[in-house]
């Protein structure tokens with residue numbers, strides 16, 4: 001059974017602007033549930049409110065209103081200015097130990113060696129000196145830097161420094177890790193290494209990760225769930241697959257890149273359709289796993305006598321699962337086309353009918369979901 005580890009209810013974070021009457025509403029009425037073992041991507045452009053929202057999780061940012069529950073315990077609650085729950089400083093320190101955090105800038109102590117940086121995070125633990133050293137070494141081994149304990153941060157690459165920061169963040173054995181743009185300053189190779197490491201920690205330690213980023217590629221590689229933020233609110237959320245294959249808002253489509261693909265497909269379709277639109281249906285097909293589109297499309301002719309032309313296609317890796325998208329034109333009588341669509345449904349293919357009418361919603365694309373993945 002799934003277990004909720006982070007529950008944010010109706011969170012507002014408003015900042016006063018000095019003497020001005022208006023406030024900056026950085027987070028507006030946001031609710032979010034993160035379950036144990038999730039890698040929950042929170043994406044959006046700069047200024048959307050992502051950092052402010054995640055800083056609320058460990059009360060680095062005190063909300064204006066809302067309730068924060070961590071591992072079933074309410075650690076903060078305030079509604080309409082009335083405070084119901086706020087932990088003491090000591091309790092808060094304890095709670096924060098259960099939540100590690102990494103940032104875009106690694107914030108390492110440059111005058112201390114790598115192992116000393118990790119040991120620094122254990123200075124308030126009740127461990128003895130030898131135990132602290134052993135634990136720090138164990139953490140460095142975990143992030144594949146077991147041999148570099150005596151190096152200084154400046155002797156390491158950006159990716160290695162971020163791995164030290166991860167080791168430090170895990171020092172007190174948190175069950176939640178918040179990653180705030182942790183790969184934003186890294187090159188693609190180091191980014192991949194860090195994301196692979198986060199995925200490994202998630203899998204091997206059962207670490208729950210909240211991944212704040214403006215890079216959809218990072219989310220695509222490791223997250224299982226995604227929330228899209230804009231102007232202080234979550235405008236869309238869902239499983240990684242849903243967000244990529246069935247995104248609703250223009251911003252989400254823009255972030256995942258499907259908007260451009262759709263527009264390319266649409267313009268090809270408009271050119272190729274001509275006036276012969278009778279007896280045809282334009283479909284966007286989405287399928288996951290190792291099946292490829294070709295056999296499915298070929299089978300439609302053999303089984304139902306409908307002709308199917310592929311107009312546009314691509315395959316993406318979501319986590320490690322290939323997900324294909326095809327834009328196809330299906331030609332045949334009404335009944336055969338309907339049967340073909342039903343067959344696609346039973347074959348686990350999501351089919352979305354596309355209207356080519358000019359001026360229809362969404363820049364000419366009018367989605368009507370006619371089958372759903374079962």
Ligand SMILES: Nc1ncnc2c1ncn2[C@@H]1O[C@H](COP(=O)(O)OP(=O)(O)OP(=O)(O)O)[C@@H](O)[C@H]1O
Nearest residue numbers: 015024025026044045046047048049050051052053
């Ligand atoms: N301490 C603060 N005082 C006043 N305004 C703030 C404060 N912190 C954040 N803001 C404002 O709140 C809004 C959201 O900022 P936030 O940093 O949460 O966005 P973000 O999505 O994380 O973007 P970025 O990646 O650029 O940090 C912005 O308008 C920002 O200027």
